Amino acid sequence: MTEQIRTGQWPNGTKLPAQRHLALTFGVNRSTLQEAIDELKADGILSSKVGSSTYVSNDSWNMLLKQKQPNWQKYIEASIHKPNYQTIQLINEFEQDDSIIRLSTGELAPSLLPTAQIQASFQQLQLDGKSIGYSSPQGSLNLRAAICNYLTKRGITTAPENICIVSGGLQALQLIAVGLLETGSIVFQEEFSYLNSIHPFQSFGMQMHSVDFKSQDKEIFQRRRGKRQGIYYAIPTLHNPTGRIWSFEKKKSFYAMCQSLQLPIIEDDVYFELSFEALSPPLKSIDTTGQVLYLGSVSKTLSPGLRIGWVVAPSPVIKRLADIKMQMDYGSSAFSQEIVSYWLTSGLYEEHIEKLKVELKRRAELMENLLEQYFKEIASWESSKGGFYIWLKFNAPIITTDFFMNLLNQKVLINPGYIYEPKDTYHIRLSYSYTSDKELVEGLYTLYSEAVQAIEKNREFN
Amino acid sequence: MTEQIRTGQWPNGTKLPAQRHLALTFGVNRSTLQEAIDELKADGILSSKVGSSTYVSNDSWNMLLKQKQPNWQKYIEASIHKPNYQTIQLINEFEQDDSIIRLSTGELAPSLLPTAQIQASFQQLQLDGKSIGYSSPQGSLNLRAAICNYLTKRGITTAPENICIVSGGLQALQLIAVGLLETGSIVFQEEFSYLNSIHPFQSFGMQMHSVDFKSQDKEIFQRRRGKRQGIYYAIPTLHNPTGRIWSFEKKKSFYAMCQSLQLPIIEDDVYFELSFEALSPPLKSIDTTGQVLYLGSVSKTLSPGLRIGWVVAPSPVIKRLADIKMQMDYGSSAFSQEIVSYWLTSGLYEEHIEKLKVELKRRAELMENLLEQYFKEIASWESSKGGFYIWLKFNAPIITTDFFMNLLNQKVLINPGYIYEPKDTYHIRLSYSYTSDKELVEGLYTLYSEAVQAIEKNREFN
Numbered sequence: 001m002t003e004q005i006r007t008g009q010w011p012n013g014t015k016l017p018a019q020r021h022l023a024l025t026f027g028v029n030r031s032t033l034q035e036a037i038d039e040l041k042a043d044g045i046l047s048s049k050v051g052s053s054t055y056v057s058n059d060s061w062n063m064l065l066k067q068k069q070p071n072w073q074k075y076i077e078a079s080i081h082k083p084n085y086q087t088i089q090l091i092n093e094f095e096q097d098d099s100i101i102r103l104s105t106g107e108l109a110p111s112l113l114p115t116a117q118i119q120a121s122f123q124q125l126q127l128d129g130k131s132i133g134y135s136s137p138q139g140s141l142n143l144r145a146a147i148c149n150y151l152t153k154r155g156i157t158t159a160p161e162n163i164c165i166v167s168g169g170l171q172a173l174q175l176i177a178v179g180l181l182e183t184g185s186i187v188f189q190e191e192f193s194y195l196n197s198i199h200p201f202q203s204f205g206m207q208m209h210s211v212d213f214k215s216q217d218k219e220i221f222q223r224r225r226g227k228r229q230g231i232y233y234a235i236p237t238l239h240n241p242t243g244r245i246w247s248f249e250k251k252k253s254f255y256a257m258c259q260s261l262q263l264p265i266i267e268d269d270v271y272f273e274l275s276f277e278a279l280s281p282p283l284k285s286i287d288t289t290g291q292v293l294y295l296g297s298v299s300k301t302l303s304p305g306l307r308i309g310w311v312v313a314p315s316p317v318i319k320r321l322a323d324i325k326m327q328m329d330y331g332s333s334a335f336s337q338e339i340v341s342y343w344l345t346s347g348l349y350e351e352h353i354e355k356l357k358v359e360l361k362r363r364a365e366l367m368e369n370l371l372e373q374y375f376k377e378i379a380s381w382e383s384s385k386g387g388f389y390i391w392l393k394f395n396a397p398i399i400t401t402d403f404f405m406n407l408l409n410q411k412v413l414i415n416p417g418y419i420y421e422p423k424d425t426y427h428i429r430l431s432y433s434y435t436s437d438k439e440l441v442e443g444l445y446t447l448y449s450e451a452v453q454a455i456e457k458n459r460e461f462n
Numbered sequence: 463m464t465e466q467i468r469t470g471q472w473p474n475g476t477k478l479p480a481q482r483h484l485a486l487t488f489g490v491n492r493s494t495l496q497e498a499i500d501e502l503k504a505d506g507i508l509s510s511k512v513g514s515s516t517y518v519s520n521d522s523w524n525m526l527l528k529q530k531q532p533n534w535q536k537y538i539e540a541s542i543h544k545p546n547y548q549t550i551q552l553i554n555e556f557e558q559d560d561s562i563i564r565l566s567t568g569e570l571a572p573s574l575l576p577t578a579q580i581q582a583s584f585q586q587l588q589l590d591g592k593s594i595g596y597s598s599p600q601g602s603l604n605l606r607a608a609i610c611n612y613l614t615k616r617g618i619t620t621a622p623e624n625i626c627i628v629s630g631g632l633q634a635l636q637l638i639a640v641g642l643l644e645t646g647s648i649v650f651q652e653e654f655s656y657l658n659s660i661h662p663f664q665s666f667g668m669q670m671h672s673v674d675f676k677s678q679d680k681e682i683f684q685r686r687r688g689k690r691q692g693i694y695y696a697i698p699t700l701h702n703p704t705g706r707i708w709s710f711e712k713k714k715s716f717y718a719m720c721q722s723l724q725l726p727i728i729e730d731d732v733y734f735e736l737s738f739e740a741l742s743p744p745l746k747s748i749d750t751t752g753q754v755l756y757l758g759s760v761s762k763t764l765s766p767g768l769r770i771g772w773v774v775a776p777s778p779v780i781k782r783l784a785d786i787k788m789q790m791d792y793g794s795s796a797f798s799q800e801i802v803s804y805w806l807t808s809g810l811y812e813e814h815i816e817k818l819k820v821e822l823k824r825r826a827e828l829m830e831n832l833l834e835q836y837f838k839e840i841a842s843w844e845s846s847k848g849g850f851y852i853w854l855k856f857n858a859p860i861i862t863t864d865f866f867m868n869l870l871n872q873k874v875l876i877n878p879g880y881i882y883e884p885k886d887t888y889h890i891r892l893s894y895s896y897t898s899d900k901e902l903v904e905g906l907y908t909l910y911s912e913a914v915q916a917i918e919k920n921r922e923f924n
Contacts, residue, residue, distance in 0.1 A: 008752020008917045009624050069468060069751035070726045076782045078644035080666055084785050092788055096598045110591020118594070122584040129572020132580070132767035136558045162471055165789040167629065174790050178665065198789050203640065204542055259467060264532045288533035290470020305796025307596035314473045320538045321565035323546050326554055327660050328636050329629040333795035334767025 001026075001040060013073045016046070016054040059399065073121050077146035080202060082199040083399035094413050104415035104431045106240070106300070112359060112433070113303050114352050118339060121348065125338045135331030137322035139165025139310075146344040147296070147310050154272065155281030156215055156294065157227070158312050162245040164322045166338055167307040167332045169270050169297045172321075173200040176231070176266065176293065179208055179324040182319065186230040188263075192391075192427070195233055195239045197419040213244070216257050231264045236283055238271035238387040241420050241429035245385055255283055259291055269307070270297040276361050285328045290314035298340055300388070301353055349359060360388070360394035362430040367440060374448040378455060388433035397425035398454035412446045463488075464503060467518055475535045478508070478516040544661040549866060549881055553699050556875050563672050563905035565891045566877035568702070568762070568850060574895070575765050578813050580801060583810065589798045597793030599784035601627025603774075605799045607807040609758070616734065617743030618756065620774050626784045629769040629794045631732050631759045634783075638693070638728060638755065641770055641786040642779065643668055648692040649681065650725075654853075654889070658704045659881040672883070675706070678719050693726045698745055700849040701893035707847055710742035717745055720875060721753055732759040732771070735815050735849035738823050752776035760802055760824035762850070763815055768798040778917040822850070825894040829902060836910040840917060850895035859887035862917035874908045 004010040015020075016022065016037075023033045036055060040046040047057040084092065094100050131140070138144065144160035151158060166172045173195075181187075183205035189195050190213040192307050202208060221230070234254075236246040242303045246254070256263050284294040290313070297309035311321060327332065343349040364384040371381060371390070379394045399416045407414055417427025428447075435443060466472040475819070478484065478499075485495045499516060502508040509519040556562050557569075564803045564917065593602070600606065603879075606622035613620060635657075643649075645667035651657050652675040664670060671686050683692070699707040708716070720727050729745045746756040752775070757769035771781060805811040826846040833843060833852070841856045861878045869876055879889025890909075897905060 007750055008776050009621065011752050011778060014776075014778055069721075070753060071726050072642075072726075072752070072776060072778050075642045075644075075726075076778065078691065079640065079642050080645065081640040081786050081789070083782070084789060089785060092599050092785075095596070107596055110595060113591040113594055115591050115594055119584065119587065119589050122581065125581065127577050127581050129575040129577050132575055132577055132765045133572060134557070134569055134766045138556050149849075157469070159471065167795075170789070177543065178543040180534075180537045182537075183542065184920070200789065203789075229540065229728070259531075261873050262532050263539075264534075288469055290473045290534070291532060299596075299792075303594045303796070304596045304792065307791060307793065307795045313468050314476075314534060314840050316473060316476055316534050316538065323551060323554075327543070327546060327632070327662065327665075329633040329769060329791075330761075330766065331769065333629075333769045334765070335797050336795045339797065372608045397701040421546065439905050 002045070010056050010057045011069055011072050012056055016055045018019075036454055040278050046448060055400075067192075081203040084199075085197070085419060087199060087401065087416065090408065091413060091415065093314055094408065099411055100408075101412045101439045101446070102264050102431070102434045103412055103440075103443040103447065104389070104429045105413070105434045106431065106435055107304055108300070108356075109434045109436070112356060115303075117348065117352075118303065121339065121342055121346075124346075125342055127338060131338060132334045135165075135334060135337070136325050137331070138318060139322075139332060140334070140337040140341060143308075143341040144310075146341050148326075150344050150349075151296075151312070154279075155285035156312065157455065161315055161409065162312055162318055164311045164313075164318045164325065165332055165337060166309045166311060166321075166325065167329070168299050168304070169268060169309045169324075169408075170198065170200070170313045170343075171293045171307060172293075172295045172459070173266070175311075175321045175324050175328075177201045177206065179320050182229055182373075183233065184228055186225045187226055188224075188232040190239065192242055192417065192420045192424070193233070194235065194268075194420065196421060197415075213239075216253060218236070218257060218261060221257075221261055221263060225263075231266060232258060233266045233268065234283070235268045235271070237269055237279060238275060238385065240259045240271070240387075241389060241415070241417070241427070242391045243382065243384060243387065243389050245275070245277075251280065251283050252286060255286055255291070258287055265292045267292050267293065268295045270295065270300050271387040272296070273301050274357060274360060274388070275421075276357065276364075277385055284312060290317075293317065293348065295348070298343075301356065302340070302349065304344060306340060308332060308335045308336050360386070360433065363437075363440075364390070365398065366437060367430065367432040367444070370441060370444045374444065375451075378448075378451055384432075385404045390432070392428045392430050393426050394428075394451060394455075396455045398451060398458055399425050399428055401453055403450065407447065410446050410450070412443045414447065463498065464507070467507065467917045470531055472518050473531055473534050474518055474520045475533075476518045478518070478542065488677040490657050521537070530741040543665040544660075547659070547881060549863065549878065550659060552870065553875060553877065554729060556870065558912075561869075561873055563874045563901045564893070564896045565873070565874055565902075565905040565906075565909065566851070566891045567896045568877075568893065569766055569896055570762070570818075570850075573800065574818060576810075577765075577872070579810065579814075580765065580805075583801065583804055583808075586808075587804055589800060593800060594796045595797070597627075597796060599781060599788045599793070601794060602626065602796070602803060605770075605803040605806075606772075608803050612806050612811075613758075613774070616741075617747035618774065623777050624780055626773045626775075626780045626787065627781075627794050627799060628771045628773060629791070630761050630766070631730060631757045631771045632660065632662070633787075634755075634757045634771060634773045635660075635728070637773075637783045637786050637790075639663045639668065640784050641667050643693065644691055646690055646766075648687045648690055650686075650692060652696065654704055654879065654882040655695070656697065656730075656882065658883060659877075678715060678718060680723060683719075683723055683725060687725075693728060694720060695728045696745070697730045697733070699731055699741060700737060700847065702733070703851060703877070703879070703889070705844065705846060705849065705851050707737070707739075707741070712743065713745050714739055714748060717748055717753070721751055726755045728757065728878075729754050730757045730770045732757065732762050733849040734758070736850070738819065738826075739847055746774060746834070752779075755779065760805075760811075762812065763818065764802070764805060768795075768802060770794060770798050770802045797798075811877065819848070822848070822895065825899075825902075828899060829892065829894040829906070832903060832906045836906065839870060840910075840913060846894075849869075850891045850893045852894070854890045854892050855888050856913060856917075858917045858920050860920055861887050861890060862911060865912065865916055869909065869912055872908050872912070873906045876909065
């Protein structure tokens with residue numbers, strides 16, 4: 001441990017990993033580790049806050065080394081980008097732990113990814129040295145052409161020059177934030193928003209404003225926006241987290257409203273392919289004014305590890321986003337781009353999705369049966385129309401950080417509603433896409449038991 | 463064209479592509495195109511500024527459609543991130559044109575990339591569904607372990623928890639900018655800096671300050687920095703663009719100075735493997751205080767298309783950068799990470815680099831012979847010590863934007879010194895890594911002829 005401190009790997013203020021983890025790392029048993037920690041505490045090199053974790057003392061390091069180091073904690077705290085919420089950091093961390101039941105993760109189960117097929121298809125690619133060099137600013141032309149062709153099937157007519165390849169839909173939001181919006185811009189979003197669980201806009205001084213998704217009251221938008229720039233972030237198809245799908249009527253009237261307000265729209269459409277029902281065409285298909293920035297991705301369908309998504313937009317916007325992307329990471333993985341291009345053009349992609357939807361539908365039904373069996377009296381929900389999620393609403397306000405932590409201690413990981421709307425204490429975004437059937441049964445039962453207890457406590461308290 | 467305008471693909475203010483390009487796109491001859499343009503100008507739908515390009519008129523769109531669209535140009539101009547310099551945008555664009563001789567590109571020639579070997583190695587990967595799902599925040603553990611092991615060979619001892627995988631070195635700079643520095647921080651850099659050709663720090667309100675690389679005057683740093691946070695960006699090995707290599711003495715005294723100033727250091731070491739001579743260990747190897755953020759990458763050695771690099775830093779810094787990366791793009795391509803991991807652990811990577819260096823050295827010698835033959839009287843340079851570049855200094859101040867454009871018109875693309883130091887008019891970063899021998903001869907001769915003319919003009923002018 002002193003070596004970790006001496007070499008600066010653990011600077012002042014570092015929170016030590018869990019003892020179980022440390023004992024494993026150093027290959028000693030827990031009591032030996034405890035002795036060493038006690039000794040270092042006595043020397044003032046480590047310290048504990050009451051009842052909590054052990055830290056590298058703030059002055060210990062000088063005691064150990066009589067040298068100076070940068071105060072990284074201060075750097076981190078003063079810097080620009082917001083950290084992820086503690087809950088999200090825990091989710092990101094525990095998703096790596098195979099013993100955890102991931103009851104609400106936005107990801108396909110490993111068994112649903114066509115891993116062997118992707119690996120085999122790699123040999124079919126026409127790679128040359130040029131295709132694996134630095135990418136052109138907007139990304140592989142072959143891939144952009146394949147996407148154009150693919151999008152015609154949902155009613156979108158576009159050209160390769162109107163597409164920019166990105167490393168997943170999230171990166172598109174980052175590019176839009178720093179490449180199109182000024183500090184102080186208003187980002188409108190639906191109530192319960194995926195955007196609240198990340199901070200691409202908030203970190204750069206944009207203000208989020210949630211509006212009831214039914215609202216078409218122009219004055220609300222005008223009043224909130226004032227003379228500032230604004231943009232509306234919408235997920236009209238299989239909304240994350242609520243699963244909602246807009247009707248074509250809603251799309252048309254919403255588009256007309258935004259057009260008369262000259263309010264651009266981000267249409268996040270990464271779940272489109274996973275609908276169980278036939279869908280009306282996206283907003284982008286009725287966009288005659290270059291008002292809609294359309295986002296797609298293969299992360300929810302083919303593999304998140306590819307990190308490939310796209311933006312469709314008017315060419316000045318695309319040129320701008322591509323220029324920023326060149327300054328951020330010089331383009332997306334060429335190998336990933338080649339794979340996606342091959343899957344789109346060979347028909348493998350659509351074949352895969354057809355099979356995938358059958359399995360997702362089976363899983364959705366299993367989850368609904370279990371909900372029906374256990375949760376009927378304490379919560380409500382709507383049948384899934386596709387994608388990964390069921391938006392479960394409890395009758396009592398029990399979904400708190402304590403509830404989240406209690407479940408995590410029982411090795412069940414949930415996405416609580418409050419990461420999508422900070423004040424919410426009623427919802428969980430359940431997911432049937434990741435767990436095995438056995439885990440799903442077990443996880444839902446644990447959730448049910450915990451919920452019953454929480455409801456009981458909530459009743460006593462009131 | 464009206465269709466492009468009507469569907470919003472060409473919003474108001476869009477500059478039309480070159481006529482040659484348009485004629486090809488629409489499959490008409492130049493005179494037909496000219497007629498159509500004239501007609502649309504007469505209608506007020508297109509307009510030209512005197513002697514320059516054709517634009518979509520600012521009010522034409524309403525005339526055409528009587529509808530409203532967002533003013534994207536205004537959005538772009540008011541937004542946060544700086545655009546690339548016009549020269550860099552042109553470089554990025556023309557690098558895609560195969561008929562161009564790329565005389566200074568920072569990229570290996572397609573023929574030097576082990577494309578077929580990478581493609582074959584893909585079948586050796588132990589992929590499963592989990593490895594191609596969403597990545598853990600710091601990236602693949604296998605890859606991080608492989609990097610640790612690889613770095614011991616250059617004297618750096620670290621652990622997987624002190625590594626974050628990034629999509630190339632450039633992304634590391636973006637993460638550091640928004641994840642570690644506050645607005646107004648001072649970023650120190652050497653004179654002639656790669657950082658001036660991109661804007662990861664400037665776009666977020668950090669101030670760049672160039673210092674003579676020999677300077678070890680603590681007061682200069684203290685005065686410039688004041689009470690603000692600061693960081694020093696250094697490329698101690700095969701500096702981009704100058705090719706300089708710091709001695710071990712220089713590294714030690716520089717590190718000691720930064721340590722006493724508590725000034726963190728970004729050590730950008732992406733060219734380390736490409737040295738023709740034995741090197742002293744990097745700054746990071748003598749870092750006992752967690753002062754150095756160490757950047758590496760395979761973009762200059764294996765393939766830029768992989769988009770894989772890494773940061774080695776104290777664990778609070780790594781956790782912070784990983785958290786920001788999760789908010790930016792949810793991690794780097796899993797396929798790319800698996801490939802790099804395999805190449806590092808199988809020994810293929812080092813075998814490849816040994817062969818690569820032999821070829822780079824041959825190319826460097828060819829370039830120097832040509833320089834000796836043509837440029838001796840008009841410019842000076844130092845022998846290349848490795849990597850891709852020779853930093854050519856002309857005796858007269860001739861390297862202007864006009865010079866750049868004149869060469870581009872002759873299909874020779876250069877990186878002028880002014881993209882690394884805005885006021886410079888003397889330098890070119892020449893590169894022997896990309897062109898064929900024939901192109902190199904031809905490109906250098908074109909450069910020579912243009913330079914002789916510019917010198918002549920410069921002499922007349924003075």
